[in-house]
Amino acid sequence: MRQLIAGNWKMNGLRAEATTLAQGVRAGAAGLRCDLLVCPPFTVIEAVARALDGSPVAVGGQDCHALHEGAHTGDVAAAMLRDAGATWVIVGHSERRQNHGETDELVREKVLAAAAAGLTPVVCVGETEDQRASGQETEVVGWQIAGSLPKPFAGVVAYEPVWAIGTGRTATDQDVATMHAFIREELVRQFGEAGQEIRILYGGSMRPANAASLLGVPHVGGGLIGGASLKAEDFLAIARAAREG
């Protein structure tokens, strides 16, 4: 299974910067051993999709609404992302769960909406610092997986310990190994053999210096990269650290 290196640009990038960043990623994307995805803000998806047209780099949104259309001021439907050129979407990022009160149930509805619109979802799960300190990390992630993934599920899971996002602190390789093995077990328990094929990304302060060891951990199917995805050279350095198979 090829690893997926996905960039979450969050709320960064006006049209000119985003286009330059996309062109930089495109310039180094040929011949890599991994799949590449960038998730810019809604407003520049179309520009980024145009800049990446015909390249191996896919484009995704960072969220979508659970419904197809209607009176939802400020929200964006999955079909709108598709229409703008996205083929993927991140759902259930911890910043959405925390800042917008998103529940597992809502995330699950968004996954269904994404699939109906032809988008591949990247579903984020991960424990807070307090939950890890009290030894609840696997229980929390187990509940998030059970609640957020519909059956069948055709997408990717991203394990992102909340305390490692944007903090410069990464989980140790051993913590990642333990959690990814647990997630794999849960996926197989819920989806049978199909659960073996679901890629499980690690996210949380991944950067060029730690990418090779994190991406080398068993059951790590790639990375979800925030800060380091805003520099094409760093994002590509992480992609070059991906392993095949």
Ligand code: PEP
């Ligand atoms: C993220 O927001 O998904 C993320 C992993 O951010 P960072 O790489 O900056 O920790």
